[in-house]
Amino acid sequence: MLNRNAEALFWIGRYIERAENHARLIDVHYHIQQEADFQEEGHKWSRLIDALGVRSEYRQQFETFSEQDVLSFITLDLGNPNSLFSCVHHARNNLRTLRQHLPSELWDIVNSFNLWLGERSVADIMRGPHQFYRHVKERTAMFLGAEQSVMVRGNEWHFIESGRFLERAENTTRILQSVTASCKDKDINAMYTQLQAVLKSVSGYQAFRRYYADAVSPESILEFLIGSAQFPRSICFSFHKLGEHLAALELDASDKGSGYERVIRQAGRIQAELDYMEKEEMSGDMVDHVLQALVQSCERLGKTMEGAFFRREGISA
Numbered sequence: 001m002l003n004r005n006a007e008a009l010f011w012i013g014r015y016i017e018r019a020e021n022h023a024r025l026i027d028v029h030y031h032i033q034q035e036a037d038f039q040e041e042g043h044k045w046s047r048l049i050d051a052l053g054v055r056s057e058y059r060q061q062f063e064t065f066s067e068q069d070v071l072s073f074i075t076l077d078l079g080n081p082n083s084l085f086s087c088v089h090h091a092r093n094n095l096r097t098l099r100q101h102l103p104s105e106l107w108d109i110v111n112s113f114n115l116w117l118g119e120r121s122v123a124d125i126m127r128g129p130h131q132f133y134r135h136v137k138e139r140t141a142m143f144l145g146a147e148q149s150v151m152v153r154g155n156e157w158h159f160i161e162s163g164r165f166l167e168r169a170e171n172t173t174r175i176l177q178s179v180t181a182s183c184k185d186k187d188i189n190a191m192y193t194q195l196q197a198v199l200k201s202v203s204g205y206q207a208f209r210r211y212y213a214d215a216v217s218p219e220s221i222l223e224f225l226i227g228s229a230q231f232p233r234s235i236c237f238s239f240h241k242l243g244e245h246l247a248a249l250e251l252d253a254s255d256k257g258s259g260y261e262r263v264i265r266q267a268g269r270i271q272a273e274l275d276y277m278e279k280e281e282m283s284g285d286m287v288d289h290v291l292q293a294l295v296q297s298c299e300r301l302g303k304t305m306e307g308a309f310f311r312r313e314g315i316s317a
Contacts (some may be wrong), residue, residue, distance in 0.1 A: 005101065006159050007310035008094040013019060013163030015091035016110075019084050020140035021171040022074065025051060027133035028201040032166040045070040051178045054082055071129070072122040084136060085117045101156060105146040113139045162305070165245065169238035170201065170298040172225060177291040188218060195221040202233040217284035226282050226290070236274040236292060243267045259308030266301050270294075 029048050047066040049058050052074055062069045075084045092114040099107050116139075127131045151157045175198055183191040197217050199205045204225070211228075212220050221259075228234040246267055251260060281290050 003310050005098060006155070007306075008097055009156055009159035010163040010305070010310070011224065012091050012094045012098075013160035013165075015087040015094070015165040016140055016143055017164045017167040018082070018171065019087040019091075021168070022052065022084050022087070022136060023133045023136040023140070024201040024203075025053075025175065026074065027130060027137075028197050028256075030129055045184060046283065049074070051175055053174060053178070054080065058081075064242055068122055068126065071125050075125060076117065076120060076122060085114075088114050098156075103146065103150045105150060106143065109139070109143045109146055109231060113143075117292070144190065151186075153248075155251075157250055158248050159309075161245045162242055165238045165242040166298065166302060166305075167244065169235050170302075171296065172233060172235050172238070173291055173294045173298060175201075176222065176225060177288075177295060180288055180291065191218045192216075192221075195225075204233060206233055207231055222287055223279060223282045226287075227277055229275075239267065239271050239274060243271050259304070263301070263304050263308045266297070266304055268302070270297050 016118075026048065028042075029051075040125045042067075045067055046055075048070060049055050049065065054074065056241070057080055058065075058070070058073055063075065073080055073083065073120060073262065077083045078086055078089060080086060088110065095102065095107050095110050120132075147157070147160060151160075176195075179191065179194045179198060183194060196205070199208055208221065208224050208231075211224065225234055227236050229236055229240070231237055243264075246263060249260075277290070280286060
């Protein structure tokens with residue numbers, strides 16, 4: 001497989017996963033209400049911008065944080081490389097270069113998704129935010145369903161899945177980091193409210209309650225989202241799946257050099273650290289250091305994969 005094709009596949013997985021993650025977070029954000037939201041409306045929307053890590057980019061275009069401006073920027077603005085539309089648009093462009101290698105269903109789903117978003121306006125979102133973002137989630141689910149159902153389990157599939165799970169791990173880590181940072185010096189109820197919203201954004205509330213019953217606390221939510229080996233959107237689960245897909249790549253002997261071995265080593269080290277992490281490390285002040293280390297690990301692993309698998313002139317984010 002050409003390195004450029006491998007990178008395109010990897011980023012298709014990342015972009016589709018990123019679009020779904022953003023839609024989930026935005027949708028649930030409507031249900032988060034804190035006292036500060038009623039005192040200052042902009043606080044609610046600036047918190048969403050911070051959760052997605054795009055404050056500096058937003059500030060280049062807007063002076064205040066209004067609902068309409070924020071939703072337009074993070075959903076439909078092609079000038080924002082992390083907007084929902086940008087993610088789907090980039091995934092579509094990457095898919096277009098690989099149409100002869102992938103099932104036609106994948107192209108049909110992403111192309112129609114891109115066309116649909118291109119016809120939407122912020123007024124469409126404002127008329128029914130929950131319905132709009134539910135529709136986005138349904139379209140990403142269609143892509144995942146087709147990918148899981150019809151793709152041959154070869155390198156193409158493993159590269160898409162590797163991108164998807166690295167993106168999922170990094171996204172969950174950054175959202176938790178944003179929550180713990182925003183709740184500094186606030187009472188425990190503020191953190192609990194936001195972490196409960198994160199649980200709902202990853203459709204993990206019912207699964208969490210099944211494991212923890214009535215023992216609901218910020219510490220137990222953090223433990224579940226970081227260290228659960230059974231929940232598909234936890235950081236631990238994502239890294240284990242990423243490791244499986246990296247190990248399953250069928251490469252020529254010439255490609256299995258020091259770069260590939262380094263990728264496997266780094267992924268394995270992260271898995272081991274998550275597997276043997278103490279409960280105390282996922283609570284209190286220690287969790288900030290854990291999350292920062294995980295963000296750095298995601299970035300480092302992504303760069304190592306780029307050096308091992310992709311050409312320098314290939315497609316990137």
